Amino acid sequence: MELSPASPVSPQLAKAIGAVPEPDSVDGGLSYEPKWDGFRAIIYFDGENVEIGSRGSKMLTRYFPELTDAFRRLLPGPCVLDGEIVVPQGAEGSQKLDWEALSQRIHPAASRVNLLAETTPAMFVAFDLLSQADEVLLDAPFSRRRSMLDDLFGALPHPLHVTTTTTDVDLARRWLVEFEGAGLDGVVAKPLNAAYAPGKRLMLKIKHHRTADAVVVGYRVHKSGNGVGSLLLGLYTDDGVLLNVGGASAFSNARRLELIDELAPLVKRDTDGEIVSAETDRSRFSGSKDVSYVPLEPTRVLEVQYDQMEGMRFRHTVQFERWRPDREATSCTFDQLDRPIAYDLDDVLV
Structure with missing residues (x-):
C-alpha cells in the first residue's frame, strides 16, 4: 500500500470516554499521551518534497511554509508521520497553545501566510510513524511504531517534536489535570498491540468536558x-x-x-x-x-x-x-x- 498525497491515508481517530482507563482494560495494555489542541496533520516526505495533509486529506502545505522548510532540513529520510500542528504563544517558561493564532494561519493571501509564518510560527508534534523509507508500518503494533518514532525524532530540534508518552495510568490522570494549564485538550490512550486503523475510532480520548x-x-x-x-x-x-x-x-x-x-x-x-x-x-x-x-x-x-x-x-x-x-x-x-x-x-x- 502506497502512502502519498496522491494516495492519502485517513488518520486513525479516537472515541470520547469519561475517564482515563486502566491499562489492563485492553489486551496488551495502553500507552497514554497528551491530547494536543491543534490541526491534525499527516506529513508526507519523500526525501525531497513535503506535503501536509489535513484530517480530511486536504493539503495544508501552503499555509505552513516554516514547517515544510523544517521537514526538508531536519528529517533524515523519507517517512510519513501522524501528528498535530500547534502554535505556542507566551514568554519562555509560561507558553501555552493558542488556538486562535493557529486558526488565523488558514488564509487565502500568500503575503498574509508568509507574515503569519514569521509572527506566529507553528510547530509539529509527532505521535505516530506510518512509514519509513520503503517500509509501510500500518500493520505494525503501536509499540513498534512508537519505538521507531522515538529513534527518528531523537535529536531533531524545534519546531519538530515528538509527544511524551507513559504507561503509568496515575501519571496520565495527573496529566489530564495539570496539562490543561498549558492549553492541552486532555489525554489519549492507545492500545500498545494495535495496528494503525485509518478512519477508525480505535484510540480513546479523555477531555475536560464533552x-x-x-x-x-x-x-x-x-x-x-x-x-x-x-x-x-x-x-x-x-x-x-x-x-x-x-x-x-x-x-x-x-x-x-x-x-x-x-x-x-x-x-x-x-x-x-x-x-x-x-x-x-x-x-x-x-x-x-x-x-x-x-x-x-x-x-x-x-x-x-x-x-x-x-x-x-x-x-x-x-x-x-x-x-x-x-x-x-x-x-x-x-x-x-x-x-x-x-x-x-x-x-x-x-
Missing part, C-alpha cells in the same frame, strides 16, 4: 430582528444523512451582527436570488412559535460544548466554543459523541 464538532445548517434571526439569534446544527448519520441536532445561542449583540456578515456567503438562495424558505420540524413544544430559519450550505464546522444527548439531539442548547476550519463537514458524525451505556431504571431504584 465537546462535539457540528455542521452549521442555518440560523434564526434574533427576536429583536437584528443579527443571528441562534445557529442551527447538524450531524451526519452513518449513511450520510444530515440531521438537525439542536442549536447554539447566547451571542453578544455585536457578535450577532458579525455573524450575519460572516455567514452571508453560505446563505441558500433560489435562481432569483431570494433566500430559500426553510422551517424546522414542529414539536409539541413549538405551539405557534415561528420555526422558520435561514438555511446555509452545510460546509462550515464549529465545535460546541454540550452536557448530554436525548435521542438524536442535544438535550439543551449547546455552547459555541470555536470555529473548526480544519474539519470537513462530512466528518461530523454521531459516532464522535460520548453516549452513556444503557442502564435499567429498576437497578437504580433498588
Whole structure:
C-alpha cells in the first residue's frame, strides 16, 4: 500500500470516554499521551518534497511554509508521520497553545501566510510513524511504531517534536489535570498491540468536558430582528444523512451582527436570488412559535460544548466554543459523541 498525497491515508481517530482507563482494560495494555489542541496533520516526505495533509486529506502545505522548510532540513529520510500542528504563544517558561493564532494561519493571501509564518510560527508534534523509507508500518503494533518514532525524532530540534508518552495510568490522570494549564485538550490512550486503523475510532480520548464538532445548517434571526439569534446544527448519520441536532445561542449583540456578515456567503438562495424558505420540524413544544430559519450550505464546522444527548439531539442548547476550519463537514458524525451505556431504571431504584 502506497502512502502519498496522491494516495492519502485517513488518520486513525479516537472515541470520547469519561475517564482515563486502566491499562489492563485492553489486551496488551495502553500507552497514554497528551491530547494536543491543534490541526491534525499527516506529513508526507519523500526525501525531497513535503506535503501536509489535513484530517480530511486536504493539503495544508501552503499555509505552513516554516514547517515544510523544517521537514526538508531536519528529517533524515523519507517517512510519513501522524501528528498535530500547534502554535505556542507566551514568554519562555509560561507558553501555552493558542488556538486562535493557529486558526488565523488558514488564509487565502500568500503575503498574509508568509507574515503569519514569521509572527506566529507553528510547530509539529509527532505521535505516530506510518512509514519509513520503503517500509509501510500500518500493520505494525503501536509499540513498534512508537519505538521507531522515538529513534527518528531523537535529536531533531524545534519546531519538530515528538509527544511524551507513559504507561503509568496515575501519571496520565495527573496529566489530564495539570496539562490543561498549558492549553492541552486532555489525554489519549492507545492500545500498545494495535495496528494503525485509518478512519477508525480505535484510540480513546479523555477531555475536560464533552465537546462535539457540528455542521452549521442555518440560523434564526434574533427576536429583536437584528443579527443571528441562534445557529442551527447538524450531524451526519452513518449513511450520510444530515440531521438537525439542536442549536447554539447566547451571542453578544455585536457578535450577532458579525455573524450575519460572516455567514452571508453560505446563505441558500433560489435562481432569483431570494433566500430559500426553510422551517424546522414542529414539536409539541413549538405551539405557534415561528420555526422558520435561514438555511446555509452545510460546509462550515464549529465545535460546541454540550452536557448530554436525548435521542438524536442535544438535550439543551449547546455552547459555541470555536470555529473548526480544519474539519470537513462530512466528518461530523454521531459516532464522535460520548453516549452513556444503557442502564435499567429498576437497578437504580433498588
